[in-house]
């Protein structure tokens with residue numbers, strides 16, 4: 001099993017060593033000065049009238065490339081992402097084919113030879129585990145209740161929550177059949193947001209975004225859990241890269257005002273950079289007011305190649321990639337048997353970025369850089385020289401080395 005956080009993860013204010021700080025200052029400063037790349041982003045709901053289906057197209061045009069993100073709740077919620085090397089590429093939808101039993105060819109990005117990268121993510125199931133009497137760190141985190149298939153959810157009309165000012169919309173759904181009434185007052189929401197430049201949201205986990213990414217915030221709100229200590233999770237499937245599954249990378253990031261006490265950044269990479277990536281901090285929140293007190297760790301399982309393992313079909317994925325695909329699935333689970341949990345307020349939220357190109361690199365905030373510059377001053381520069389020397393000699397970063 002692969003965990004999102006190491007044994008040292010926690011909400012302990014643990015100060016990085018001076019050597020690390022110096023090293024980071026040296027490495028981080030040049031990135032901090034990079035200019036911002038912008039894209040012309042449009043967000044459109046593509047109507048399949050009279051078919052009441054949500055199909056969202058985000059088209060982000062740069063100086064010599066165009067990115068396409070197509071999100072849909074046709075079947076389980078899914079996104080197809082495509083990067084092209086022209087500013088002219090367009091999405092073409094054939095609704096009658098997309099809605100047919102054999103949707104292959106119903107979704108295309110043209111011209112086809114401009115496509116540099118394409119992949120997809122499918123959110124297949126909402127998982128629930130009974131974590132009573134389960135030891136900390138166990139995987140799975142308890143006995144699974146029968147999962148909710150997201151292909152059997154009914155979703156709102158995304159046109160109604162489309163906000164072109166913030167380039168966002170929300171897919172909000174609940175199970176079509178809900179015999180126990182667990183979702184009578186609850187819903188699962190996928191908030192999708194695009195950006196025309198780089199920046200950082202005001203709310204934790206404050207992931208740094210560029211114009212090349214889409215942000216997804218998943219929120220489970222108000223649904224009745226089936227036990228007193230239910231932990232929730234999401235099963236996610238993605239397309240493999242050839243015969244292989246994408247690779248998972250854990251990066252240590254900087255304890256900074258942007259991300260206090262969350263030292264890790266997790267990445268899923270479809271190939272060697274620049275390709276596609278999914279990036280998130282291993283943290284979820286159990287309250288709308290996202291703070292340390294309501295932070296839950298997020299764990300990720302290893303990949304499960306899905307031969308002989310049935311996943312609900314995503315029509316948009318089949319429409320773009322055809323029906324012969326190699327899927328890799330993994331589970332994300334949120335929370336631990338002890339500590340804050342969904343049970344506190346019947347609330348859970350988690351965020352991630354999905355993008356193409358180089359994953360955004362966290363840098364120290366200007367405030368922290370300023371404080372360090374003042375604090376270090378001239379003696380700091382001498383230390384810096386000494387620090388570099390030591391680093392080169394020992395090259396020993398054991399505590400901060402990424403675990404692959």
Ligand SMILES: *[C@@H]1O[C@H](CO)[C@@H](O)[C@H](O)[C@H]1NC(C)=O
Pocket residue numbers: 047049051052053054157158159160
């Ligand atoms: C969503 O609502 C808009 C207007 O509010 C309407 O034009 C559209 O047909 C609706 N779409 C679906 C999928 O019901």
Ligand SMILES: *[C@@H]1O[C@H](CO)[C@@H](O)[C@H](O)[C@H]1NC(C)=O
Pocket residue numbers: 063064085
């Ligand atoms: C795309 O544009 C960037 C910056 O404008 C440039 O560095 C790069 O070489 C261009 N790539 C191609 C394939 O033209």
Ligand SMILES: *[C@@H]1O[C@H](CO)[C@@H](O)[C@H](O)[C@H]1NC(C)=O
Pocket residue numbers: 094095096097
């Ligand atoms: C859409 O697909 C249908 C069914 O496969 C096909 O008959 C039709 O020609 C296609 N329409 C366009 C515009 O390509």
Ligand SMILES: *[C@@H]1O[C@H](CO)[C@@H](O)[C@H](O)[C@H]1NC(C)=O
Pocket residue numbers: 181182184185224
């Ligand atoms: C849903 O909310 C209503 C009104 O607030 C309440 O009476 C009802 O018990 C709730 N149902 C569930 C399943 O929580």
Ligand SMILES: *[C@@H]1O[C@H](CO)[C@@H](O)[C@H](O)[C@H]1NC(C)=O
Pocket residue numbers: 132227228
């Ligand atoms: C859940 O909590 C209620 C009230 O606190 C208690 O009566 C019940 O036995 C608990 N159920 C389980 C399965 O622990």
Ligand SMILES: *[C@@H]1O[C@H](CO)[C@@H](O)[C@H](O)[C@H]1NC(C)=O
Pocket residue numbers: 127140144235301302303304329330331
């Ligand atoms: C996710 O968890 C569920 C419930 O424990 C399990 O049935 C499923 O096989 C897991 N999926 C993956 C990809 O590990």
